[in-house]
Amino acid sequence: MNKELILSTIIAAGIALGGFFPGYYYYQAQTNNRTVTVKGLAEMDVKADLAVWKIKFKTTGNDLAALQQKMNSDLKNIFSYLTKRGFSATEVTAGRMNTNDLMANQYRDARAADSRYILDQTVTVRSTNVDSVENALREIGSLVAQGVIFDYQDYSSPVSYLFTGLNQVKPQMLELATKNAYASALEFAKSSQSKVGKIKTANQGVFSIQPREQIDGQMESAQIDKTIRVVSTIVYYLE
DSSP, rough: OHHHHHHHHHHHHHHHHHHHHHHHHHHHHHHTTTTEEEEEEEEEEOOOOEEEEEEEEEEEEEEEHHHHHHHHHHHHHHHHHHHHHOOOGEEEEEOEEEEEGGGGGTTTOGGGGGGGEEEEEEEEEEEEEHHHHHHHHHHHHHHHHTTOOEEEOOSSSSSSEEOOOHHHHHHHHHHHHHHHHHHHHHHHHHHHTHHHHEEEEOOOOOOEEESSSTTOOOOOOOOSSSEEEEEEEEEEOOO
16 A cells, blocks of 8 residues: 555545544534423422411500500400410510600691590510410400400401421422422423433522412411422433
8 A cells, every 4th residue: 555545544534533523522512402491399288386466455545544554454354365365474475555645746636635645555475376376366355345445457467377397398398399390301201202311400499388278368477277389490401
């Protein structure tokens, strides 16, 4: 074989290899870019484990000393009511008594003299026994019968029912969300004649606590029964 033939063969092989490797790596890159993005939903029903009850009461009139006595009597009746329903002293706290003198307001109404003073106070119940709080709230009419006037100026619930165990259920819910996402990826791979490979990226999503019963105008904190929800987004390689 002459030198010219050998040189030609080497050059031809180099050209062939030069075309092969870029093409090979391009193919590998395209293969690695084959992915599917899926979402996995996980939901869990839970019950509130903490209740915070704000009991605001008030009285009005012109005799400040008499009003203070009335407030002290109402406070005593409220504490007695809560004690009879099993709430301990550590679960019940009384806030300060507030006094509003309507005559001290330069923009007062002309009828302010009829009830010059407004006194109000708030008792806070903080308890993990949410059922006892709910029952006590239902039966609070007995305090009204004793002359206690409650002050709730809006339609929101005076009790906030909270779930504090989110960190304990997160691992279980993320596992379920991942399983559901993988099941969706398998269905996609099946329809595209592919196989599901390793995870490329994963986003656990945001946990949300929602009321179990969707009632118009009612906040999540007003319901004892709740639903925790998370949607995880996972990107899988396809093989």
